[in-house]
Amino acid sequence: MIEHSIKRLTMEEFKKFSRLIHAESGIYLKDTKLTLLSNRLRKRLQSLQLKEFSDYYDYLQGLEGESKKKEYEKLLDVVSTNETYFFRNERHFEAFSNYCLPDLAKKKKDRTLRIWSAACSTGEEPYTIAICLLEKIHLFQGWDIKIIATDIAPSVLDFGRLGEYSGRRIEKVPQDLLKKYFIRKKNDPEVFIVRDELKKFVEFGYLNFFKSEFPKDIDVIFCRNVMIYFDRDHQKRLISEFSKIINKDGFLFIGHSETLHSISEDFVYKKVLESPVYVPNLERK
Ligand SMILES: C[S@@+](CC[C@H](N)C(=O)[O-])C[C@H]1O[C@@H](n2cnc3c(N)ncnc32)[C@H](O)[C@@H]1O
Incomplete structure (x- = not known):
């Protein structure tokens, strides 16, 4: 062989x-x-x-x-390394649900919401975002909402589009949310399929941070557990590009083992409900 x-x-x-x-x-x-x-x-x-x-x-x-x-x-x-699971770094989602979403609902007059799961891997992150959003959907009646989910690896995008998960990937989904937003696969009860009401919010697409064009006018960027794979120069370039496309009232989430310290002053650290979040530095915007 x-x-x-x-x-x-x-x-x-x-x-x-x-x-x-x-x-x-x-x-x-x-x-x-x-x-x-x-x-x-x-x-x-x-x-x-x-x-x-x-x-x-x-x-x-x-x-x-x-x-x-x-x-x-x-x-x-x-x-590429594609490790991910639903509700990874749970505190981020508490801050997102209970602070960022209500804040954006109050401040955004154009009634559009754009959330970018940058380096989404197999889709657990953008679908977790969609679950949080649907749990707060009463705040966004009549809004134009999109979750943009991008990655450099085509096979993980296909996985995400399919939306079938099992084992460790869904371990952290609370039981009530599992029941509400997934259906069990026929003939394979260990596998849970994301319901269409979540899928319809998430658009998967190919994007290489250093070769592709970025989406514009983004309210929340989740870019977690990917900067660790880049050298400092690429980390700086990436954050600088994020600062150009994020709205002034926006939020940036990065991984727990990542930092913007000595990488960028375009964002400032903010502790939101026990979770580290970054917001645009308005003095530089
Ligand atoms: C460890 S996963 C993180 C998934 C998810 N954000 C999370 O925190 O669970 C890292 C992802 O970054 C993607 N990636 C690596 N380099 C990239 C690049 N230059 N542009 C876009 N995505 C990239 C990989 O394909 C991989 O799916």
């Missing part, structure tokens, strides 16, 4: 791939990630029936146009 005859990834090859991945996506791989990268790239080598990592590197270099775009998407798809 080809699988067994793939040669090991050398440090020199690792460095070539990590430079390329970094240039395409901002994802920075330390030398300690050699085994991880080798395991992930193996999938592409197997599909293309290649025996050496250097063959795959040369193959990537030789591509052009649409086939280049497609293969680079597949490369970043296998390389």
Whole structure:
């Protein structure tokens, strides 16, 4: 089998791939990630029936146009880490539901609401946002509401569109909300399918932070647990772009292990109901 005859990834090859991945996506791989990268790239080598990592590197270099775009998407798809689950960092959603949403309902006169789940992975984050929103929908009667869910990995977007979840992914969904917003899959009762009333709010789409155009006029950005994969320069670039497209009364949520300290002064830290939230620095807006 080809699988067994793939040669090991050398440090020199690792460095070539990590430079390329970094240039395409901002994802920075330390030398300690050699085994991880080798395991992930193996999938592409197997599909293309290649025996050496250097063959795959040369193959990537030789591509052009649409086939280049497609293969680079597949490369970043296998390389990205997509760990996520419903109600991850629950306090964020308490702050979002009980402070941000009522505040926006009061302040936004144009009656539009745009929430961006930036790096949404398999969809648990945007659907959690949709659940919180539907629980407060009485505040937004007649509003034009959209949850934009984007990621660099096409396969996770397909997963999200399908909206079928089980096990650890849904462990933190309170029972009453599970009953209200999911239906059990026929013939597979362990699997829960997101109801259409949630799905209709969420629009999934491909977006690479460093190559694609951003959506505009956003009220709330969730960009959690992705900046950790970027080097400081890319973190700065990303936050600077966010500051251009967020509305003045907006909110930004980042992961618990992430910080804007010495990254950006375009946002200021605000503690909202025990949760760290960032708001635009109006002196710079
Ligand atoms: C660990 S998941 C985070 C999912 C979710 N936000 C959460 O906190 O649970 C990180 C996601 O970032 C995406 N990602 C990595 N680099 C990206 C880039 N340059 N542009 C857009 N998304 C990216 C990955 O594909 C992955 O799905």
